[in-house]
Amino acid sequence: MTDYLADVKKYDADADEAIVSKIVKHLGIALRNRDSSLVSTxxxxxxxxxxxxxxxxxxxxxxxxxxxxxxxVCKTLAADRSKSRVTFYYLVAKELGKLGEL
Known part of the structure; x- marks a missing residue:
């Protein structure tokens, strides 16, 4: 969990650990496999x-x-070769103003 939070904090220093945890829980099994844990932009x-x-x-x-x-979010993460699915989803939710609804 700390790895996911640290990655999100590279893009949002005020990232809420509880929200990151909810995204991790939502993604569940997809995070077990390296390929499915990343987003191919x-x-x-x-x-x-x-x-x-x-x-x-x-x-x-x-x-x-x-x-x-x-x-x-694709533009924000453009320099990052391995785009974490957790970070990607967090930033999309933030972009849409939906973090509070997770």
Whole structure:
């Protein structure tokens, strides 16, 4: 858990450990495998899944708002070769103003 929190704090120094913990719990088994614990921002299908499953189903945001949030996070994490799924999801939720709803 501390590794996830430390990674999120690279992008949001005030990251809430409880919210990061909820995202880790939500992702569950996906975090056990290195490949599924990372987000491939160069894969359009991967980003579509993030928009559908995370933005749409979990956060209740679709369309242009979801697209813009995911695009913004892709730019924020552009320099990071290994984009943690926990960090990516946290930053998308923050971009959408939905951290308090997790």
């Amino acid at each position: 160069s894969d359009p299908e991967e980003l579509a899944r993030v928009k559908e499953k995370w933005c749409g189903k979990k956060l209740g945001v679709t369309g242009a708002a979801a697209d813009n949030a995911v695009d913004a």
